[in-house]
Amino acid sequence: DVKVTQSSRYLVKRTGEKVFLECVQDMDHENMFWYRQDPGLGLRLIYFSYDVKMKEKGDIPEGYSVSREKKERFSLILESASTNQTSMYLCATVLGGTRSTDTQYFGPGTRLTVL
Amino acid sequence: QKEVEQNSGPLSVPEGAIASLNCTYSDRGSQSFFWYRQYSGKSPELIMSIYSNGDKEDGRFTAQLNKASQYVSLLIRDSQPSDSATYLCAVSNDYKLSFGAGTTVTVRA
Numbered sequence A: 001d002v003k004v005t006q007s008s009r010y011l012v013k014r015t016g017e018k019v020f021l022e023c024v025q026d027m028d029h030e031n032m033f034w035y036r037q038d039p040g041l042g043l044r045l046i047y048f049s050y051d052v053k054m055k056e057k058g059d060i061p062e063g064y065s066v067s068r069e070k071k072e073r074f075s076l077i078l079e080s081a082s083t084n085q086t087s088m089y090l091c092a093t094v095l096g097g098t099r100s101t102d103t104q105y106f107g108p109g110t111r112l113t114v115l
Numbered sequence B: 001q002k003e004v005e006q007n008s009g010p011l012s013v014p015e016g017a018i019a020s021l022n023c024t025y026s027d028r029g030s031q032s033f034f035w036y037r038q039y040s041g042k043s044p045e046l047i048m049s050i051y052s053n054g055d056k057e058d059g060r061f062t063a064q065l066n067k068a069s070q071y072v073s074l075l076i077r078d079s080q081p082s083d084s085a086t087y088l089c090a091v092s093n094d095y096k097l098s099f100g101a102g103t104t105v106t107v108r109a
Helices: none
Strands: A005-007 A011-014 A018-024 A031-038 A042-051 A052-056 A064-070 A072-077 A087-094 A103-108 A109-113 B005-006 B011-014 B018-024 B032-038 B047-048 B054-057 B060-065 B071-076 B085-093 B097-098 B103-108
Touching: A005 A072, A011 A018, A018 A031, A018 B103, A031 A064, A031 A072, A042 A064, A042 A072, A042 A109, A042 B085, A052 A064, A072 A087, A072 B060, B005 B085, B011 B018, B018 B047, B018 B085, B018 B103, B032 B060, B047 B054, B047 B060, B047 B071, B047 B097, B071 B085
Parallel strands: A011 A109, B011 B103
Antiparallel strands: A005 A018, A018 A072, A031 A042, A031 A087, A042 A052, A064 A072, A087 A103, A087 A109, B005 B018, B018 B071, B032 B047, B032 B085, B054 B060, B060 B071, B085 B097, B085 B103
């Protein structure tokens, strides 16, 4: 079974703080994704990585950055958290080569609240 | 126009009935189609994937794809209370998944 873990289930931060969300997968998958999920808007792609040190912007990258130093670990960084970044953050991974259209597997999610 | 649209719901069905969920998409180049189930407070889990026109059955679930009409559906037969969840339609072109907003299904005992 694919296992995707995220560093925290719940996180509360203050406006202006730098926030790190970490995702780890144990299946040697090349492709990893960060989404946010908001009521009525569905899941929206923030960033995508198809290899170590490689990244691509998704649909809503503003206010976020990512880091992928090791294949199994993909970090999402909020450089200066704002209240409109309060959301559920989901990491996903997919088997297959770059730009694979295979099934995406999700981590448990991190519910981030920015006060 | 949203890339992926689902019937808005919520959908309430009696136990044992068929729940029918619909999804349309705008990108004709889409190649892969998925249905995810998401329980409240949990992350999405894959229940069906479909890649070619026609029907695909897996237990009580049947996915239907019509690429000409840009339409994909999910039928849940013999609905159970454990099927109460939000169902997300996802459509893939290249690596990117586009999700619908989801349809919430409640199965009444």
